[in-house]
Amino acid sequence: MNRELSHDLRLTSYEPRKLPPWLHRPLPASETYDAVDNLLSSLGLETICTNANCPNRGQCWDRGTAAVLILGNVCTRNCEFCSVAKGKPAPPDPTEPARIAEMTKRMGLKYLVITSVNRDDLPDGGAGHFRKCINETRQQCPDIKIEILTPDFRSCQAKALKVLQDALPFVFAHNVETVPSLYPIARMGGSYQRSLSLLKMAKESYANIRTKSSIMLGLGETDAEVEHVLKDLRSVGCDKITIGQYLRPSKDSLEVVEYVTPAKFDWWKQKAISLGFSYCLSSPFARSSYFAEQENTL
Numbered sequence: 511m512n513r514e515l516s517h518d519l520r521l522t523s524y525e526p527r528k529l530p531p532w533l534h535r536p537l538p539a540s541e542t543y544d545a546v547d548n549l550l551s552s553l554g555l556e557t558i559c560t561n562a563n564c565p566n567r568g569q570c571w572d573r574g575t576a577a578v579l580i581l582g583n584v585c586t587r588n589c590e591f592c593s594v595a596k597g598k599p600a601p602p603d604p605t606e607p608a609r610i611a612e613m614t615k616r617m618g619l620k621y622l623v624i625t626s627v628n629r630d631d632l633p634d635g636g637a638g639h640f641r642k643c644i645n646e647t648r649q650q651c652p653d654i655k656i657e658i659l660t661p662d663f664r665s666c667q668a669k670a671l672k673v674l675q676d677a678l679p680f681v682f683a684h685n686v687e688t689v690p691s692l693y694p695i696a697r698m699g700g701s702y703q704r705s706l707s708l709l710k711m712a713k714e715s716y717a718n719i720r721t722k723s724s725i726m727l728g729l730g731e732t733d734a735e736v737e738h739v740l741k742d743l744r745s746v747g748c749d750k751i752t753i754g755q756y757l758r759p760s761k762d763s764l765e766v767v768e769y770v771t772p773a774k775f776d777w778w779k780q781k782a783i784s785l786g787f788s789y790c791l792s793s794p795f796a797r798s799s800y801f802a803e804q805e806n807t808l
């Protein structure tokens with residue numbers, strides 16, 4: 511941990527021997543949660559909420575929100591922090607856009623988050639399928655605001671952004687996830703510079719669009735490295751940031767190195783705002799899609 515930055519906070523880190531009290535959450539149980547669960551199942555839709563074992567599922571689904579996962583639930587990469595299945599994905603399902611539109615209508619959503627696995631097997635990285643999902647949903651629900659959380663479109667960034675040109679989302683999000691020094695262990699198939707480049711190109715290609723990224727803490731990063739990432743993101747025009755605690759989603763995933771305290775997350779929020787982000791959600795349970803709809807009414 512950076513000595514200068516951590517001077518007043520050195521007692522606030524928590525060794526990961528057991529889950530700290532602020533990370534205990536009651537199990538979900540409500541009619542709305544069940545209704546969301548049933549609707550998603552009946553429409554055959556995937557969510558990142560389930561596939562990533564998100565700890566917020568009880569709260570988000572109870573509020574009647576969810577983040578849909580398109581292009582299947584099998585990823586072409588093998589990130590060590592993520593529990594989504596890895597392997598050879600199926601071709602895009604042409605019925606998926608209509609099913610997402612139906613879900614949006616039936617849930618009465620005003621704000622929809624769409625994300626996907628990495629699809630390095632597709633020539634446009636899946637951008638065309640994002641476009642179809644956006645357009646179909648807008649046709650059925652004209653007032654909807656859509657946020658997309660995309661992969662890094664490894665070898666086709668310019669092509670993917672062009673494909674999306676006539677289906678621009680309200681927010682374009684892509685997560686850097688962690689600091690560059692941890693990419694070799696946490697995000698082997700990714701490239702920090704490539705992720706920054708995508709956010710930069712999106713900001714430059716699309717007029718009036720908001721861009722957003724997310725970083726997890728607790729994987730062994732230093733404060734200086736996190737601050738560097740925040741500055742890098744601002745340097746490519748990133749408007750919004752979420753900062754959350756890494757939680758091991760499965761027994762095969764990377765171990766947690768540190769549980770960062772709520773006080774320290776508050777401190778990061780102030781830091782992010784002072785660096786010029788227009789919005790920062792920084793808390794142990796913050797995730798890219800967590801309360802996404804609320805941040806856009808602020």
Ligand code: SF4
Pocket residue numbers: 557558559560564565566567568570571575576577797798799800801
């Ligand atoms: S934070 Fe995002 S991924 Fe997690 S449950 Fe909520 S909507 Fe789903």
